[in-house]
Amino acid sequence: MPEPSSKLLHPLRRCLADIASRRAGAAVAVAVSGGPDSVALAGLAVPLAIELGLQPRLWHVHHGLLPMADGWTAQVERLAASLGVPCRVRRVEVPAALRAEQGLEAAARTARRRAFAALARADDCRHLLLAQHLDDQAETVLMRLLRGAGFDGMAGMRPHAVWEQASIEAWRPWLSVARHEILPAAQALAAAHGITLADDPSNLDPSLARGLLRASVLPALATHWPGYRQTLARHADQAAEVADWLAQQAAGDLVALQDDGRRLDVAAWRALVPGIRRRLVLRAWLAGQGLGMPSAARLAEFERQLLTAAADRGLRWRHAGTIFGVYRGYCQRLPPALEGVPADLRRAWQSEAAWDCAPLGTLSFRTTKSGLDPAWLAAQPLRLSWRAEGGRLRLAWGGPARGLKAWFQERGVPPWERERLPRLWRDGQLIWVAGLGEQADLPRTEPGIGLGWQPWPAGNNPAASGVEGR
Numbered sequence: 100m101p102e103p104s105s106k107l108l109h110p111l112r113r114c115l116a117d118i119a120s121r122r123a124g125a126a127v128a129v130a131v132s133g134g135p136d137s138v139a140l141a142g143l144a145v146p147l148a149i150e151l152g153l154q155p156r157l158w159h160v161h162h163g164l165l166p167m168a169d170g171w172t173a174q175v176e177r178l179a180a181s182l183g184v185p186c187r188v189r190r191v192e193v194p195a196a197l198r199a200e201q202g203l204e205a206a207a208r209t210a211r212r213r214a215f216a217a218l219a220r221a222d223d224c225r226h227l228l229l230a231q232h233l234d235d236q237a238e239t240v241l242m243r244l245l246r247g248a249g250f251d252g253m254a255g256m257r258p259h260a261v262w263e264q265a266s267i268e269a270w271r272p273w274l275s276v277a278r279h280e281i282l283p284a285a286q287a288l289a290a291a292h293g294i295t296l297a298d299d300p301s302n303l304d305p306s307l308a309r310g311l312l313r314a315s316v317l318p319a320l321a322t323h324w325p326g327y328r329q330t331l332a333r334h335a336d337q338a339a340e341v342a343d344w345l346a347q348q349a350a351g352d353l354v355a356l357q358d359d360g361r362r363l364d365v366a367a368w369r370a371l372v373p374g375i376r377r378r379l380v381l382r383a384w385l386a387g388q389g390l391g392m393p394s395a396a397r398l399a400e401f402e403r404q405l406l407t408a409a410a411d412r413g414l415r416w417r418h419a420g421t422i423f424g425v426y427r428g429y430c431q432r433l434p435p436a437l438e439g440v441p442a443d444l445r446r447a448w449q450s451e452a453a454w455d456c457a458p459l460g461t462l463s464f465r466t467t468k469s470g471l472d473p474a475w476l477a478a479q480p481l482r483l484s485w486r487a488e489g490g491r492l493r494l495a496w497g498g499p500a501r502g503l504k505a506w507f508q509e510r511g512v513p514p515w516e517r518e519r520l521p522r523l524w525r526d527g528q529l530i531w532v533a534g535l536g537e538q539a540d541l542p543r544t545e546p547g548i549g550l551g552w553q554p555w556p557a558g559n560n561p562a563a564s565g566v567e568g569r
Contacts, residue, residue, distance in 0.1 A: 103143055103284045106276055111140075112147055114272035118226050119151045126154040126224035128187075130215070131178065133159070133171035133297035135285035136230035138178065140273070142288035144228055145182045156185040156222065160214045162193060162207055164301075171297040181292040187222055189214040204307055212262065219267050229271050231256055234278040237331040238312050247395065251346075254339035255332070277328060349379035353387070356380060361388075362429040365405055377402060388432060390419045405430060426513040433515045443484035448477050456483060459519065463551040470547025471530075471537065482524040490522065490529030496539045506535050521552060 131137040148155040159175040179186030191210045243252040260269045304310035320327045356364045371377045408414040414425040422433040454462040493500040520533040531537040533552035
């Protein structure tokens with residue numbers, strides 16, 4: 100096989116050396132579709148990785164979208180066997196609902212990234228090499244320009260990116276290498292390892308956005324601007340610099356606007372000027388919670404609502420399957436809706452230490468120095484409910500008996516969290532509410548029983564975690 104071009108080897112060696120310097124002996128996966136670019140990357144990366152003390156392997160995602168996909172999988176497995184490295188294959192489906200929401204190309208990309216996340220966990224591998232090149236970068240930048248992307252989108256693909264949700268570091272060593280410089284190496288490697296290179300017909304399918312670009316638009320551009328690839332890549336580098344600087348400014352603003360990493364101080368956010376600072380902070384805040392970016396129109400609507408909402412108004416804004424609300428001047432992500440929760444739980448207490456109240460949590464009965472009389476507590480069946488069904492609570496001897504809404508408002512418990520705080524009843528009397536405490540005028544003994552509430556499963560109710568009774 101002829102010696103590969105230094106344009107391919109040098110950036111690849113630098114990339115692998117960087118990985119090796121971060122963690123000696125690290126596992127490194129190469130994403131291989133079976134096409135020329137990924138085959139060339141795998142064929143050249145594996146021996147270099149072994150030379151540098153890394154542990155290479157191939158990952159292949161089978162989308163099941165085309166009839167020839169089984170053949171591509173077989174070729175990738177043959178290549179891995181010839182290279183002497185493991186091959187992990189992940190079969191995925193691209194749901195119709197996801198296609199309708201994102202389009203086929205984006206939906207396949209989402210399914211592929213989810214598959215890589217699963218492979219990373221199964222293979223205990225954090226580093227992934229991707230074969231995207233200069234032509235891919237130019238296509239990406241042009242497509243995002245036509246879709247009205249901002250600086251971050253116009254930055255295109257990054258040579259090194261961390262996919263937080265997947266716990267993967269994605270490396271693209273060939274973003275400055277043109278497709279025509281990779282093809283000879285791919286053909287030589289395919290011949291050397293006895294495989295056939297995949298030819299995906301969707302690459303030139305004019306019904307798909309990227310296929311239309313490749314089939315018609317880019318050839319026309321090349322006729323008049325033969326250097327368009329380098330120009331678009333340079334524009335991506337410049338956009339990346341601006342996007343990174345803006346992200347740093349937004350991160351600095353965001354530090355002062357979050358009280359616990361989750362809630363956003365609306366008044367302080369409103370004070371940011373000019374308006375672009377507010378929008379950048381919203382983007383940074385949403386990204387920090389692992390959510391995709393809304394469209395410009397959706398973000399503008401969120402900004403408008405936050406600017407006009409009263410401090411105690413029940414604002415609700417939906418994005419990416421998540422609901423955000425404002426209460427007491429803070430905007431926060433609401434917990435998921437309750438599902439499969441019974442109306443109530445009726446049981447006689449028989450001195451057990453806790454009741455499992457799945458899916459919400461655990462009610463504990465702790466022996467305390469002074470607490471509820473255990474004999475009185477066990478004399479009547481108890482009922483645990485989550486419904487707002489009235490009841491009044493007196494939390495201190497001689498104090499007022501007030502409705503739960505008043506107590507919740509005084510304690511600053513947002514409306515969406517109140518339904519997750521159970522109420523305990525005995526013989527029709529409200530005796531305890533999680534997050535508030537127990538009735539002050541109930542029979543007590545020394546020692547006695549103290550009631551407590553621990554949400555279950557962990558993280559299902561971030562606001563009430565570890566809430567105890569009096």
